[in-house]
Amino acid sequence: MSAKDMFYQEGAEFSNAEEKAFAREELVYNVTEDVLLVLEDLGVSKKELSSRLGKSRSYVTQMLSGARNMTLGSLSDICFSLGVKPKVNILPESILDQVNAHWAKADSHVSYNAMRSVNVIECQNDPEWVTSRVAVSL
Amino acid sequence: MTAGNIKGEYVGASFRVVHCKKALESFREAIKHIDSRKRNSFSRGMVLQIERLAGGQRMSKDNFPQEGLLPKRKGSASAKKFNAMKRLPIRGYCWLSEEHKNTYFISHYVYKNYTKLKDSDTNKVKKNWVRIEEQGHEC
Numbered sequence: 001m002s003a004k005d006m007f008y009q010e011g012a013e014f015s016n017a018e019e020k021a022f023a024r025e026e027l028v029y030n031v032t033e034d035v036l037l038v039l040e041d042l043g044v045s046k047k048e049l050s051s052r053l054g055k056s057r058s059y060v061t062q063m064l065s066g067a068r069n070m071t072l073g074s075l076s077d078i079c080f081s082l083g084v085k086p087k088v089n090i091l092p093e094s095i096l097d098q099v100n101a102h103w104a105k106a107d108s109h110v111s112y113n114a115m116r117s118v119n120v121i122e123c124q125n126d127p128e129w130v131t132s133r134v135a136v137s138l
Numbered sequence: 139m140t141a142g143n144i145k146g147e148y149v150g151a152s153f154r155v156v157h158c159k160k161a162l163e164s165f166r167e168a169i170k171h172i173d174s175r176k177r178n179s180f181s182r183g184m185v186l187q188i189e190r191l192a193g194g195q196r197m198s199k200d201n202f203p204q205e206g207l208l209p210k211r212k213g214s215a216s217a218k219k220f221n222a223m224k225r226l227p228i229r230g231y232c233w234l235s236e237e238h239k240n241t242y243f244i245s246h247y248v249y250k251n252y253t254k255l256k257d258s259d260t261n262k263v264k265k266n267w268v269r270i271e272e273q274g275h276e277c
Contacts, residue, residue: 003188006162007144008181009144021179021182029187033201036198
């Protein structure tokens with residue numbers, strides 16, 4: 001079951017274009033949300049991030065709200081300036097279904113980690129990297 | 139689309155998310171203010187937020203900020219706050235139930251083209267909170 005059933009009639013069929021839009025927005029939303037969480041955890045404001053990137057505040061705001069397309073290059077730049085490493089996993093949908101089904105059935109640590117790996121940003125900071133980036137930005 | 143039921147709740151890996159009575163109607167009302175070409179995207183945005191919330195993944199303060207105060211529970215020293223699921227300019231106000239384990243209730247949605255939280259929205263959340271947490275409605 002998907003939360004789609006809360007907004008669309010049960011059994012509603014979606015065109016390929018609609019499913020594609022869902023998949024795109026899901027990736028954009030979850031990546032931007034993960035970036036926002038890294039900012040919170042590091043105590044870095046959007047203003048500070050824009051300064052580290054050498055971009056305007058509105059550029060950062062638009063990108064993190066999903067209003068502006070985030071390229072892999074700009075994601076990499078954001079992560080580099082924050083001292084975190086993005087990790088992309090491309091999994092066949094059938095594997096994800098298995099992981100989700102397993103997660104629903106058993107409280108397995110392995111399945112938990114597999115589920116977590118859907119997150120794109122690995123929130124483990126390299127302290128030296130963070131320090132060097134801060135030093136550069138100052 | 140086929141004519142089926144609209145589900146009032148969604149159960150994810152960690153939480154159940156339930157729409158209070160008339161919450162979905164308020165979403166349909168709020169989305170009327172959005173450019174018709176963007177409405178599908180806003181619906182998708184809310185679906186994604188609910189799925190992330192129900193999945194137990196952390197939500198950012200930007201998109202899931204704490205807003206006003208809920209009523210004080212009997213015997214409790216302080217009142218808890220409710221949150222807003224933001225997909226600007228639409229917000230869905232919700233709270234984590236203390237009465238129903240691992241359940242978030244979405245009180246209602248608003249089209250919010252203003253900055254301050256309105257008393258009318260706080261009051262609506264409070265009314266729904268009392269109905270559900272104290273009077274046992276909707277579960």
